[in-house]
Structures are given as structure tokens and as C-alpha cells.
Amino acid sequence: MTAQVIRTLRSDARDNRERILAVARLAFATEGLDVPIREIARRAQVGVATVYRRFPTKEALLAEAFAEQMALCSAVVEEGLAAADPWHGFRLVIEKLMEMHALDRGFSRAFTSRLPQTAGFAADRDRALRLMLELVRRAKRAGGLRTDFVLEDVILALMANEGIRAESPEVRVAAARRLAALMIQSFQADPVPARLPPAVRLPLSAPA
């Protein structure tokens, strides 16, 4: 093969990979993690075999699709750690994570799911949680965070956030903001009632 042909093949392969990831991200974010590989392939206009060649398992595809979001999570926690007041930093992290997760339900679900440790996703999540643990320690020492707070309470808050159902992403984010403010209230060592973001009408949704 000529160099030109090889370059074209490589660039096609890269295009396929990017297209599969883009389609998967959108599908998982809006429809949840149940969207089958077959359907992802169809929407990306590639064969199922092409998807499996690049992502041997659904978990591998999930990990890759959300790698960027996961890195963003770590960055948020790092930002919180950099704050002069650790309790302020902690609050920022809870607010931002809950808002981020409300905007991408697929990612939110993936975050609290068992994914192969070999994937970058799981390693990055471990890193984000380790950083969070350090922030929790500092926020407690600074007297802002209640001493019986544990890292599992972050997971609990994120899972609680996942439960919010609303008719649009805007309403979901608004509800997540109020929930985050309430959770932060409850995490305070010496609680002072803070002003809450406005309440959100949560219209009853279709049953299934």
C-alpha cells in the first residue's frame, strides 16, 4: 500500500472511533446506559464488528465515552483542594459535581457503577475519590464539615441526585442545585441556615 492509502485508512479508523464515541456519549447521556452496542453501531453508521474491534466490551466503551467527564470530575476536586478555605472548597465541589451529574445522567450512572479497574475511567475515579477524601479531611479539620461525614456520603449525594426526574435538563439542573444546597446544609458542623436556590416544580412524569 502507498503511504497515502495507509494514511487514509488510519484517518478513517480514527473518524470511526470518534464517531462511535460521540454517538455513544449522546445516547448514554440522554437514554441511559442500557442502549445496546448494536444500536450505537447503527446510529454511528458502522458495523457492529467495527465497534467491537475498537471497544471489546460495553464497559470498555462506557469507560472511553466518559473518560473526559471523569477527568473533569478530578479537575473539580483539585480546584476545591486549591481553595484557601477547605469548607468553601468542599461546598464548591459538591455543587459542581451535582450539577455536572444532573446534566449527564449516563455519566452519573457510570460514575457509581462497577467498571473494569484496567480502564482509565476506574483509575481516574479512584483518583478523584482519593482527592475528595483529602478535601473531606481538611474541611473537617477546618471545622466546617461535620465530623461524622464519610466519603460514602458523597456517593449517597450523587445517587440521590440521580433520582431526580424532570421534563428538561434545565429543570433537572435547577432541582439538583436545590438538592445540593440542602445536602450542604446538612453536612455543616455548625449549621447556619443559608438561603436556598429556588424550589423547582417537579411535574409527575410518565410511569415507565
Add this chain to the structure above:
Amino acid sequence: MTAQVIRTLRSDARDNRERILAVARLAFATEGLDVPIREIARRAQVGVATVYRRFPTKEALLAEAFAEQMALCSAVVEEGLAAADPWHGFRLVIEKLMEMHALDRGFSRAFTSRLPQTAGFAADRDRALRLMLELVRRAKRAGGLRTDFVLEDVILALMANEGIRAESPEVRVAAARRLAALMIQSFQADPVPARLPPAVRLPLSAPA
């Protein structure tokens, strides 16, 4: 037909109805509301037509399956209203509702879903929410509940509760108890840090 035959037919019909409801309740509680009517019929060992004769729509089946749970919800709120201290009554209601909902995810989902107003379920829910509104009013007047609390915050707490995923009902209930205690902390007008129920390990679950 003899009276005996008519009686037998009637009792068969009643048995079918009860069996369908029992199967539906179990299926919805453990697998969620997506279980199709066809599958309910199969497990109840009746024809699909028999199910549809008794429950013309999935919504009708849902409403009937959860009628008892819904009545229990109203009873819980009534009990809260009967408490001498409305803030104490309010707290009891939040704790009990979140625990009840954690034990039956199908009901929890149905509670926050749009179901036909004609069904007893929707009317009973409206009644429970009206009673709750009265309890909220009293708990605010008594000074226990923050004044910016709205009824939607109850829905928010119940949706948050729905987000909890755990490997067993016991762990789910334990996590719901901690979440309820945190939510109650955040709802206080003059917050005093209370002791929380123990934190729960929430192991990462399978992705889909």
C-alpha cells in the same frame, strides 16, 4: 347455570384478579415499572386478555397494585398530623415515607408518576399531599421547619431516595435512613446538628 357454577366462576375471577395483582406488585417492586403486561400474565398463569379485561391499561394495573401502599402513605401523614409537636410529626413522616419507598421501588416510582386522575391511586395521592401541606404549614408555624420549605421539597426528597442503588433491600433502607436524617437536618429552621444513622457502604453496582 346453577348457582353453584356461577359462584365458582365468580370465585375464579376473584382469584385471577388477586393473583394478577400479587404478581404485578412483586414484579414492579423488585424489577421496576417496565415489566410488560405480557410478562405479568405469564407469571400469573392467565392469558393476556384476562389481564386486560380486569385492567384495561398498564396505568390501571399500577394504580390498583399500589392502592394499599398509597393508603398507607396517607395513614403515615395522618399520624404525623396527630403528633402534639408538628415538627416532630413532620420528621416522623419524612423518615417513614423514605423508608417505605426504599422498600418498594415500584411504588416509589409510581408515586412520582402521572397516573390517571380517575384511579383511586391518584385521588389518594392528592389527599396525602394535601394532608402533607397542612403538616408543613403547622411545622413552619411551630418554628421547627424552615419557612422557605415547599411541598416540592418532599417530592425532591422522595426522588432523591429513589436514586439510591444498593445490593439488598436492607442496605437500601439503611442508606435511605441516613439520607432522611440528612434531609431533615437541612429542613430545620434553627439547625442543631443531630446524630445521624450510621453511614452505609454503597458498593459500585453493575453499569446497566
